[in-house]
Amino acid sequence: MSKTILALLTALLLTTSTAVLAASADERAQTAAETRQGLLKVVARYFGPIFLMAREQIPYDGDVVKANAEKIAVLLPMIPDLFAADTSAFDLETEALNNIWEDLDDFNAKAQTSAEKASALAAAAANGQGAAMQAFGELGGACKACHDNYRQQN
C-alpha cells in the first residue's frame, strides 16, 4: 500500500477514534466502553419508533417496523465483538456489569437470542399489526433478559 494512502488512513482514524492508535490500556478501555454504548444508542434509535407505535403515539407503519427491525437484527450480532474486551479492571463510566466477562458465553447467547427476535419481528411485520406487536414484545423481553443480568439497575 502506498505511503500516501497509509497517511490518509492514519489521519482518518486519528480524527475518528483514538482506539486503534491508543497508547495506553486506559484509553483503549475507555474507547471500548464508548463504542459499545454507541452501538446500543443506534439500536435504541431504531427501536424507538416501533415503541411509539406500540404506545399508539404514532400510527402503525409496517414498512418502518420491517426496516427498523432489519437494522436492529444486524446491529445486535455486533454485541459479542464489542464486548469481547474485558474492561472490568478499569475505572469507567459504564452500566455494564463485570459479570459480563465472568459469564461471557451466556451474555453472548442472550445477545444472539435478541438478534433472532429482531429478525422475527422483521418477518412478522408483513403479517399485520397484531403479529408485529407480539413479536416486538418478544424482542423487548429478550433485551430485558440481558439487561436484568448484565446491566446496572437504575
Add this chain to the structure above:
Amino acid sequence: MSKTILALLTALLLTTSTAVLAASADERAQTAAETRQGLLKVVARYFGPIFLMAREQIPYDGDVVKANAEKIAVLLPMIPDLFAADTSAFDLETEALNNIWEDLDDFNAKAQTSAEKASALAAAAANGQGAAMQAFGELGGACKACHDNYRQQN
C-alpha cells in the same frame, strides 16, 4: 399489546436512551448527536484491525477483513437515517458541519458510496492481500471525501 409488555418496553427505553421519550428538543438533538457519533465509533472499531494490517502492525487475515468489511457495509447505510435530524440550530459538542443539512443529498450520496466501497472490500478479501488493500484504500478515500466536506477539520 398488554400493559405489562408496554411497561417493560418503557423501562427498557428509559434506561437505554432518553431519545424516544425526551421531553425537549434540546434533549432530542443531544441524543441525535450522540447516536450518530456512536455509529461512527462502531465503524471505526471494525475499520481499525484492517488499518493495522495495512500498516503491517498485525498479520494480514483475509477472514477478518471480510467479516469487518461486511459489518462496515451494513453500518454505513445507517448514516442517512441518523443524520436526518437537522441539529444545526442546537448548541452541541459535535464535529458535524452544518452544511450537512444544506447539501443533504450529496452527504447521503457520499455515505452510500462509502458503503459500496465497504461491500467491494468484503468481496476483494477473497482475492488476496493486494486486492484487499487496494479496496481498503478506496474505502478510506470514500470516507475522507465525506469528512473533508462535512466534518470539522482538527
